[in-house]
Amino acid sequence: MFKVQELPYEMSALEPYVSEKTLSFHYGKHYPNYVNTLNKLIEGSEFENMSLEDIICATYNKPDKQAIFNNAGQVWNHEFLWKSMSPQGGIPKGKLLDKIVEQYGSFEEFRKQLRDAAVAQFGSGWAWVYEDNGTIKIMTTANGDTPIARGIKPILNIDVWEHAYYLDYQNRRVEHVEKFIDHLANWQELDD
Numbered sequence: 001m002f003k004v005q006e007l008p009y010e011m012s013a014l015e016p017y018v019s020e021k022t023l024s025f026h027y028g029k030h031y032p033n034y035v036n037t038l039n040k041l042i043e044g045s046e047f048e049n050m051s052l053e054d055i056i057c058a059t060y061n062k063p064d065k066q067a068i069f070n071n072a073g074q075v076w077n078h079e080f081l082w083k084s085m086s087p088q089g090g091i092p093k094g095k096l097l098d099k100i101v102e103q104y105g106s107f108e109e110f111r112k113q114l115r116d117a118a119v120a121q122f123g124s125g126w127a128w129v130y131e132d133n134g135t136i137k138i139m140t141t142a143n144g145d146t147p148i149a150r151g152i153k154p155i156l157n158i159d160v161w162e163h164a165y166y167l168d169y170q171n172r173r174v175e176h177v178e179k180f181i182d183h184l185a186n187w188q189e190l191d192d
């Protein structure tokens with residue numbers, strides 16, 4: 001049985017960029033719903049004792065297992081999201097920033113590409129930053145899809161489902177994404 005993970009900061013810690021109200025629904029209602037639905041779907045099945053990552057990989061591209069994949073993906077994506085945000089977040093530092101500037105010319109250019117990808121994701125989904133053989137890349141996934149299914153380990157994600165921003169920004173996804181990158185983004189360490 002999967003359990004709801006603790007939020008690594010107070011529900012109001014990301015204000016004013018993500019309100020306490022948004023997080024109380026997002027962390028307090030949407031996320032546990034994915035955890036509970038996944039638990040119900042896997043109860044008594046071959047997936048019952050598997051890790052979340054193994055369930056995601058085993059159900060990827062299997063039409064008859066789509067509901068399990070969607071919910072397992074959303075559990076993983078949200079648990080990564082809680083770590084991808086921090087009250088002390090913002091532009092990356094050190095080796096990651098050096099690599100971004102080297103590849104994209106400036107952080108500003110990278111920020112623009114990440115923002116544009118996140119905004120352009122049609123419907124619900126996620127924007128991701130990851131490292132591929134020393135190269136920093138951007139990708140998006142739809143709905144509950146996750147790079148974990150493709151063996152990709154991300155260093156940041158941004159939730160662009162409306163439930164992540166509608167109470168604070170209504171339809172202004174671009175504003176949600178910009179505030180996220182500029183103030184909340186908590187970049188995971190690069191592998192050496």
Ligand SMILES: [Fe+2]
Binds near residue numbers: 026030078161163164
């Ligand atoms: Fe979400």
